[in-house]
Every structure is written in C-alpha cells, then in structure tokens.
Amino acid sequence: MRIVIAAVGKLRRGAELTLIEDYLDRFAKAGRSLGLPKVEVVEVEDRRGGGMEAEADLLSRAIPTGALVIALDERGDQITSPDVTHRIACARDGARDLCFIIGGADGIAPSLRERADLRISFGRMVWPHMLARVMLAEQLYRAATILAGGPYHRE
Numbered sequence: 001m002r003i004v005i006a007a008v009g010k011l012r013r014g015a016e017l018t019l020i021e022d023y024l025d026r027f028a029k030a031g032r033s034l035g036l037p038k039v040e041v042v043e044v045e046d047r048r049g050g051g052m053e054a055e056a057d058l059l060s061r062a063i064p065t066g067a068l069v070i071a072l073d074e075r076g077d078q079i080t081s082p083d084v085t086h087r088i089a090c091a092r093d094g095a096r097d098l099c100f101i102i103g104g105a106d107g108i109a110p111s112l113r114e115r116a117d118l119r120i121s122f123g124r125m126v127w128p129h130m131l132a133r134v135m136l137a138e139q140l141y142r143a144a145t146i147l148a149g150g151p152y153h154r155e
C-alpha cells in the first residue's frame with residue numbers, strides 16, 4: 001500500500017512545512033506497527049500558466065494506478081476523523097493505494113474533482129493550500145492514533 005499526497009505548489013522552509021514534517025513523521029512512527037507506510041508527498045507546479053487543467057494533468061500523473069482518490073475540496077463532504085480512519089484502514093486491509101489531492105489557488109479542476117472517489121471538506125471556508133496540507137497531515141496522524149487505540153483523539 002502507498003499513501004500519496006499530491007499537491008499543487010512547492011512549500012518553502014517555514015512554519016507550515018515544519019508542522020507537516022512533524023505530523024508525517026509522527027504518522028510514520030505510529031503507522032509502523034499498524035501496517036501503514038510512510039506518506040509520500042508529490043508537489044506539482046505548472047510554470048506555463050496552464051491553470052487548473054494543467055495542474056490537474058500534473059496531479060493525475062502522481063496518482064498511483066488503482067488508488068482510492070480523495071480530493072480535498074471545500075464543497076466536499078464533511079466527514080469525521082473516525083470516518084477518515086475507517087477509510088484508511090479499509091484501503092490498508094484491501095492493499096489499495098490512497099491518494100489525497102490538494103489544489104492550488106484556483107482549486108482542483110472539475111474534471112479531476114469528479115474523478116475522485118471522495119471529496120472531503122474541512123468546512124465551507126476556504127483555506128490556503130499549505131494550511132489544508134497541514135490539516136491533512138494532522139488528520140493522518142490522528143487516524144494512526146485512533147487505529148492504535150491511543151489517547152490523542154477524544155470525542
């Protein structure tokens with residue numbers, strides 16, 4: 001199984017990258033005994049001004065064949081942390097790759113959004129893509145702690 005975050009934009013050193021690395025590192029440590037792989041981050045950038053469609057093309061190339069594709073989108077479903085955890089566990093148990101997609105300033109092109117198996121929202125407000133990436137990394141770590149039965153997640 002692979003877990004990929006395919007995201008538009010290259011993060012420079014700074015607070016967001018520090019947080020993402022920290023959460024993904026914690027996920028890797030917690031996930032080791034749970035049969036979860038390290039998360040791979042694939043950053044894409046269209047330097048030719050091709051807009052969302054060009055970005056969608058680059059993002060599509062980062063999606064492993066047959067992966068369950070989850071697009072992050074403010075118009076998507078608002079699901080719970082245990083729900084995300086369940087989907088990650090199902091993918092793991094079915095030996096299926098997982099790919100999370102995060103768009104750029106204009107969002108994810110409708111063609112790719114529709115292709116996703118699931119669209120999830122962190123609320124109806126729009127967040128900068130790098131903060132969406134931080135929140136996703138935290139949710140992955142949270143999911144690992146839920147699967148491990150740890151005290152981090154409380155309802």
Ligand SMILES: C[S@@+](CC[C@H](N)C(=O)[O-])C[C@H]1O[C@@H](n2cnc3c(N)ncnc32)[C@H](O)[C@@H]1O
Pocket residue numbers: 071072073074075101102103104105106107108120121122123124125126127128129130132
């Ligand atoms: C600046 S936002 C783009 C907003 C753009 N107006 C749109 O139509 O999607 C950049 C990316 O961050 C992620 N994002 C931002 N807000 C989000 C939210 N509330 N829930 C889930 N993902 C979000 C999405 O992947 C989005 O494509």
